Amino acid sequence: MKFTKMHGCGNDYIYVDGSKENIPKNRKPEVVRQLSDRHFGIGGDGVIFINPSKEADFEMEMYNMDGSRAEMCGNGIRCVGKYVYDKGLTDKTQISVISCGKIKYLTLFTENEKVLAVKVNMGSPLLKAEEIPVVAGSGEVIGERIEVDDKEYQMTCVSMGNPHAVIFMDEIAQLPLEKIGPLFENHVRFPKRTNTEFVKVLDRENIQMRVWERGTGETLACGTGACAAVAACILNGLTQEQVTVKLLGGSLQIQWDRKENLIYMTGPAVTVFEGETDLTISGL
Numbered sequence: 001m002k003f004t005k006m007h008g009c010g011n012d013y014i015y016v017d018g019s020k021e022n023i024p025k026n027r028k029p030e031v032v033r034q035l036s037d038r039h040f041g042i043g044g045d046g047v048i049f050i051n052p053s054k055e056a057d058f059e060m061e062m063y064n065m066d067g068s069r070a071e072m073c074g075n076g077i078r079c080v081g082k083y084v085y086d087k088g089l090t091d092k093t094q095i096s097v098i099s100c101g102k103i104k105y106l107t108l109f110t111e112n113e114k115v116l117a118v119k120v121n122m123g124s125p126l127l128k129a130e131e132i133p134v135v136a137g138s139g140e141v142i143g144e145r146i147e148v149d150d151k152e153y154q155m156t157c158v159s160m161g162n163p164h165a166v167i168f169m170d171e172i173a174q175l176p177l178e179k180i181g182p183l184f185e186n187h188v189r190f191p192k193r194t195n196t197e198f199v200k201v202l203d204r205e206n207i208q209m210r211v212w213e214r215g216t217g218e219t220l221a222c223g224t225g226a227c228a229a230v231a232a233c234i235l236n237g238l239t240q241e242q243v244t245v246k247l248l249g250g251s252l253q254i255q256w257d258r259k260e261n262l263i264y265m266t267g268p269a270v271t272v273f274e275g276e277t278d279l280t281i282s283g284l
């Protein structure tokens, strides 16, 4: 099986051309776990299949490291844009990509025929509790109390197609994410589990963020998480509409255009290496 290893701000995935590599859908979770393993596989935060689509230019089929499917992936979709352009699968610099039935629109920024950065219209954030989903009284979950490991936190919940709980903190550098991350992810209030963003507001234009991702653990960056964090900042009156999100692996520019109610994400997309792997080890 041929693959390309790519990352966006250090959030690294294994990219596979689904039109060429025919892996049965029911075997994908197991193959994903094996390929993502950083000791016994290629290593990555998960696997993304790029498939043909009738509704959009391309389809993104995204899996977390544990083999679970995710509805959307912000860093991943920028790399999909780079993959299809750099490999000549399109010559357009404005493309559409569908994931789990939702179409996103990408603008590709190129230099010397290669994509360096991508701006994505990530659509409107969903704020109603049942849309996220989070167990709460009806309406939006903004600065609501949640108890984790005998400690009280205030969370703001946002769906960017996938679920996010945003927690504001004065300090995040020393936070024991390995301990508290899984407790948020699997908390009884999140029926589909959750991604959790721990955010320190630096000023009205800059925030710092660490993330515990559903199905993967702590990653160096999360694009949908950065969008959710900025939406949460604005809902809590903490920042302006255009914000730089500083993550462990780099920075993303996020804008929530309140008039159009659309979130735009701009950031890098990088190819690390290409290779071929023998899938017979997983019995295929």
Ligand SMILES: N[C@@H](CCC[C@H](N)C(=O)O)C(=O)O
Residues within 6 Å of the ligand: 011, 064, 069, 070, 071, 072, 073, 074, 075, 076, 162, 163, 195, 213, 214, 215, 216, 219, 221, 222, 223, 224, 225
């Ligand atoms: N890292 C991604 C999000 C990947 C999916 C997430 N773990 C989930 O299960 O929802 C991003 O950049 O958005």
